[in-house]
Amino acid sequence: MRYEAAGLTVLYVLTFLIVLPVLCSTWRYSVYYRGGESPDENDPSVLSYFSDVMTSVNDETDERPVFLLVTIVTVRREGHFYLSRVVARLHQLLSAYNGGNGNDGAIRAMICNVDRDPELHQEALDLQTIYPVVRRDVQQQPISYNDLMDKEKDDYIFCLNASQHYHEQISIKKRQSSGTYYILVLEDDAVPLDDLLPVTRRFIDYLKMRRSDDDRDFFYVKLYHPERLQNYWQPEPWRIAEWIAVSVLSVFLLQVVLGLRLRRHSLWIIYFMALTECLGRPHLLQFKRWMFARLASPAAAYNLLAATECCTPAMLFSNTSAYLASAFLSSITCKRGYAKDTALYLYARQSGRQAFVVEPNLVQHVGRVSTLRFN
Structure with missing residues (x-):
């Protein structure tokens, strides 16, 4: 037992003071990250596409x-x-999805231009040959910081309503019944990942299947949660339970695979808890996605969990919940500390409506230029 304690001490020192600081200095979500290249947020080469x-x-x-x-x-x-x-x-993903899913239903897209002067948003104007563009014309007037929060909310309402109107136009033109359909609202700095469409479809089917005639539809599904808020050291109780479970499983595998006879189980569990937190849970989620993509169905790597508060780069609504969200947001005023993501989250909790988040993320948030302040 004395040798095991000495070995653990050496292992702790080697791991957390030597190996991880060197190995993880460029891992963005580890505690040892020292900075480096940021995600390529401003790649003009995409224009050549x-x-x-x-x-x-x-x-x-x-x-x-x-x-x-x-x-x-x-x-x-x-x-x-x-x-x-x-x-x-999105164009690449839609081309592949719509061309390879038979009679499974189609996915379409539109751009919602809510710039204060939509005629000056040249990038959106250039892309209207790819997807239809709707725009919100508002009077030009100075906007304070708090008003910017409320303007962002009003823009979101406009785009939800415009989406419903656009879908109705499609249905009328094709002489189809609207029925139940879904709206995925992407902010313009949320780049879709490869699994976005098939995984979204999988969860839509799952939510439809589990819903009885008496149940209300889900309120929303978040397809993105900031990586900085995905680590184990967060207030959500289930993450603490997962953290302990992963560490206990690691100790068990260490004994089974390597045949080690460990006695100080609590110290080994603490070691693996510290190890996973220092590596960064987002990196473990990426590894999980990579592993499932090679060993099983890629969609199996994703889980549907109870929603957390922040943020709204990618939000899935049904047509009925989009109407509900629009009506609710129209009844409130957003301000600093009470943005639309907080308002929707609190409303879901207070009204007892189901709100979910998908994990790992299905979009990459690349924006470093905020729309909530003048840059």
Whole structure:
């Protein structure tokens, strides 16, 4: 037992003072991150993608009902190509999905231009040959910081309503019944990842299946939660339980795989708890996604959990919950400390409506230029 204690001391020192500081200095979500290259948020090369794309992926000859409408909310961010990057990636994913899913229903997309002067949002104007663009015309007047929060909320309401109107137009044109459909609202700095569409469809099917006639539809599903808030040391109780479970399992595997006879189990559990937290839970989630993509179905790597408060880069609504969210947001005033994400989260909790978050993330948040302050 004395040798095990000495070995543990050496292991702690080697791991947390030597190996991890060197290994993880460039791991963005580890405690040892020292800075480095940020995600490529401003890549003008994405513009070349559109040189050979002359028409929208929303083929007018596609007679399948539209079960999902992707709406990209956008404003000007001078010198940055966030919107182009999102549209290029979404166009690639939609082309593959709509072309390979038979009669499974179609996905279409639109751009919602809510810039204070939509005619000056040249990037959105250039992309209207790819996806239809709706715009919100508002009077030009000075806006304070608190009013910016409320304007962002009003922009969101406009885009939710515009999405419903656009879907109704599609249904009327194709002489189809609207029925239940879904709206995925993407902010213009949320780049879709490869699994976005199939995993979203999987969870839509799951939520439809578990809903009885007497149950209310879900309120929303978040497809993104900030990585800095995904570590184990967070207030959500289930994360603490997962943290302990992962550490206990690691100790068990250490004994089974290596055949070690460990006696100081509590110290070994603490070691693995510290190890996983220092590595960063977001990196473990990425490893999980990588592993499932190679050993099983990629969609199996994703979980549907109770929603957390922050944030709204990618939000999934049904048509009924979009109407409810629009009506609720129209009844409140947002301000600093009470933005639309907080308002929606508190409303879901107070009204008893179901709100979820998908983990790992299905979009990459690339924006470093806020729309809530003048840059």
